[in-house]
Amino acid sequence: MPDLPVVVIGAGPQGLAAAAHLTERGLDVVIAERGATAAAAVSEWGHVRLFSAWPELTDAAARRLLEPTGWTAPASGYPTGAEWVSEYLAPLAKALGDRVLYGTTVTGVARRGRDKVVASGRKSTPFVVHTVDQDGHDGRILASAVIDASGTWAQPNPAGADGFPAVGEPAASDLISYRIPDDVSDLAGSHVVVVGAGHSATHAVLRLSELARREPGTRVTWLLRRGSAVNVFGGGAGDELPERAALGSRARKVIDAGIVKVITGFRVAEFRQDAGELTLLAEDGRELTGVAQVFALTGFRPDTSFLREVRIDLDASLDAVAGIAAEIDPNIHSCGSVGATGARQLAQPEQGLFIVGAKSYGRAPTFLALTGYEQVRSVAAHLAGDHEAAARNELVLPDTGVCGGAGGFDAEGAGCCAAPAVLQIGSRPVSVG
Structure with a gap:
């Protein structure tokens, strides 16, 4: 032809x-x-x-x-x-x-x-x-x-942990975003939740942490489905893409500083609305209340x-x-x-x-x-x-510094390798890719 x-x-x-x-x-x-x-x-x-x-x-x-x-x-x-x-x-x-x-x-x-x-x-x-x-x-x-x-x-994935929208997720669509936020100023003083463990979720957490630093009363909660946060922070000094390493290192810092709260093993099963706020229910029965906005960044x-x-x-x-x-x-x-x-x-x-x-x-x-x-x-x-x-292969990919895969899904603290070292990165731009 x-x-x-x-x-x-x-x-x-x-x-x-x-x-x-x-x-x-x-x-x-x-x-x-x-x-x-x-x-x-x-x-x-x-x-x-x-x-x-x-x-x-x-x-x-x-x-x-x-x-x-x-x-x-x-x-x-x-x-x-x-x-x-x-x-x-x-x-x-x-x-x-x-x-x-x-x-x-x-x-x-x-x-x-x-x-x-x-x-x-x-x-x-x-x-x-x-x-x-x-x-x-x-x-x-x-x-x-x-x-x-x-x-x-x-086609973004839903917040629901089993691959389908959680109960109440479509009805709560006005309070759930599946995109990385830009201007978050209107969320000042409210409780904001990020669901997801990838680079997009990390970027959103960092953007929201800046708001929490400026605006008292702003709470940021990061929900991870896995039982461990070890691999969320990337490969540190072993990552051959330095801005990717910086992203994970900055996320670790805001968590260590108490600006962002991380909850592991939280797999969203249901959203309930009341008076313009959401309650998130996990598969294991845990609840997260008083949520004004959810960023579902689950791939x-x-x-x-x-x-x-x-x-x-x-x-x-x-x-x-x-x-x-x-x-x-x-x-x-x-x-x-x-x-x-x-x-x-x-x-x-x-x-x-x-x-x-x-x-x-x-x-x-x-x-x-x-x-x-x-x-x-x-x-x-x-x-x-x-x-x-x-x-012919004309490409060599940069190493991530993370050995192997994601490790255990359920076990708290499980991971495929030791926690990466924290980089001293100074003042860097927020970055993702």
Whole structure:
């Protein structure tokens, strides 16, 4: 199908990088982006500072595409999401021109004239990508291959500990946010709860701790599902991303200072509302009362509904691409202990279909931009027939300083290694990635 384009779903960091690599190799590409601008999801957390520095946030093929336009790669520093968009992702989308279709939501991917059941002739039949534009008009794009880089941002996990919304969670939606807060001044003097143990939750806790320092009466409670807080603070001096290390170290300091209260083993089962406040009930019967606002930052999950008519292989526990699941399982690995993944590991039973970027990780946390750039480099090489380049590993991930996985889920104090040392970091910007 040499006359048909490769369709990339999503104009985020990995989708744009994929298009740059495909273009560089002489392949036609169409990017379907549901937002009105490139990197629309990144723009929604534009106030957050990444813990990856600029050199880890730009892709090699993208740089080669941009440099003839007069663009210069930022050499150092830790951008916010908004800076990442304005200084790199938006210029990259502009350089790709009309290859990017904005306001175009993908509603389905299939083989032309064949549903999922039909086996005959699938490999030689074009993909058909079903779309809806911003005016509600549906359409179809024929494709030689499809790269799904749509991410997971649109599907945050609930606060409920068993994977479903807790009892009363939908009804309490006005008092529950699933995004990292920006301006928290209106929460002064109130009791605020953060649910979650990842970098997003840590960032929220630090933002709220600043409010608690300024405004007497402000209480911040951090709820962790696991029985231990050991690995929440990261790898300290062993972390090769210093701003990631700084994030964990600052969190430890505000807890040690008593500014933030940590409760471990609290698995939310129910929300009850009374007079504009929430009571949180745990699976073990514990209660947390008088809560004005909850930030449920418990990760994300992929939307595979529009892939239901193609043959995909996802891990049963992580919803990650099956070929990489064993390498990224958070029960076993930290993100710095896994290897780079390429076309071979990302290949689906549906030949010519690849799931890349954060979506390839499913529910596994701590995906790095560097990982996604290596994925799309390899996939583009494969689609261009350069199998030697597709098989080559051009990435070494920075170590986290955390040995192995998350340790025991229930046991208090359980963890896979000793508690990390506290860094003396001085005055640093709040950062996350």
